[in-house]
Amino acid sequence: MTAVTPPAPLHPPVSSLGGTQTLRADLVRVRLPMVNAFLLGQPGGPWVLVDAGMPGTAGLIRRAARSVHGDRPPELIVLTHGHLDHVGALADLLAAWDVPVYAHPLELPHLTxxxxxxxxxxxxxxVMSALSPAFLPGPFDFRPHVRPLPQDGSVPGAPGWRWLHTPGHTSGHVSLWRAADRTLVAGDAFVTTRQETATGALLNAVTEVRRPPAYYTPNWEAAAASVRGLAALSPALAATGHGHPMAGEPLREQLSALAAQFESRGRPARGWYLGRPVPVHAAQRGEPDPLRPMVLGALGGVTAAWLLWRARRLLR
Structure with a gap:
């Protein structure tokens, strides 16, 4: 039986925006407003960026990357999914780095x-759910950089890592898994903060395994299956899209509990998509709700600007 390397101690959580936290020798968290990005790769060698944060954060991501990898650009960018808070800085980063972007095939309609x-x-x-209409649903267009992840499950530029299809939060959501040390980059398949609240989203006030962000999860049956699949892996370390990383027994116990009790602990008590989940297959082309253009026009720019301003004040 192959021995499993225990997780390295987690450094104290970073408090400043753009700060870095070393989780493994080749895995670094970048804390951004509301969300995390990750750097895969040994310092000084080839590396990969995972996710691209909120709009206006390209400078924070590039400075963090420079502090770890110097002036070397990433080999490529991998997206766990393409929601605004994970691709917001992507266009600015591509203008500087001109590298390929990989995502699950089911994400490509939203990214092209x-x-x-x-x-x-x-x-x-x-509160964050009430403000969620400001989180633009796209479509976004990052052609010609976007391409599908390899069908064999490998992660380009990151030997030893595999991508796992973990739908529910989006149809093409993926998590990244390294079996050698049981390290998981979970994206938003589950998170470790109460993302629906302002204190959870902006301050990560409580660290605990939680469901994917409820305001942007349109298929709860698929989300539950994804959580159960990840819990079955028994990860030693989980780096999530929102919240602080978790490791060891607290992670495994809480993730197992969420998987076992998803109907009561994960599924929201109310919501548009409880009775009409969006199927996990091709992208939806129609307008999902007649409120969309009206609400986006009223809240979009104002709320996004307020969130970024508030996060900078709280975390500086």
């Missing part, structure tokens, strides 16, 4: 100008 994501759900409860 074909179709928007399902409209976010402001009815699931919480």
């Amino acid at each position: 100008g074909v179709a928007p994501y399902p409209f976010p759900d402001p009815t699931v409860g919480g």
Whole structure:
């Protein structure tokens, strides 16, 4: 039986925006407003960026990358999914780095100008949920950089890592898994903060395994299956898209509990998509709700600007 390397001690969580936290020798967290990005690769060698943060954060990501990898650009960028808070700085980063971007094939319609994501759900409860119509559902267009992840499950530029299809939060959501040390980059398949609340989203006030962000999860059956699949891996370390990384027994116990009790602990009590989940297949081309153009026009730019301003004040 192959011995499993225990997780390295987690450094104290970073508090400043753009700060870095070393989770493994070749895995570094970059803390951004509301969300995390990750750097895969040994310092001084080839590396990969995972996710691209909120709009306006390209400078924070590039400075963090420079502190770890110097002036060497990434070999490529991998997206766990293409929601605004994970691709917001992507266009600016590509202008500087001109590298390929990999995502699951089911994400490509949303990343090549074909179709928007399902409209976010402001009815699931919480301040951030009420503001969620400002999180533009696209479609975004990052051609010609975008291409599908390899069908064999490998992660380009990151030997030893595999991508796992973990739908629910989006149809093409993926998590990254390294079996050698049981390290998981979970994206938003689950998170470790109460993302629907302002204190959870902006301050990561409580660190605990939680469901994917409810206001932007249109298929709860698929989300539950993804959580169960990840719990079955028994990860030693999980780096999530929102919240602080977790490791060891607290992670395994809480993830197992969420998987076992997803109906009561994961699924929201109310919401648009509970009775009509968006199927995990091709992108939806129509308008998911007639409120979309009206609400986006009223809240979009103002709320996004407020969130970024508030996060900078709270975390500086």
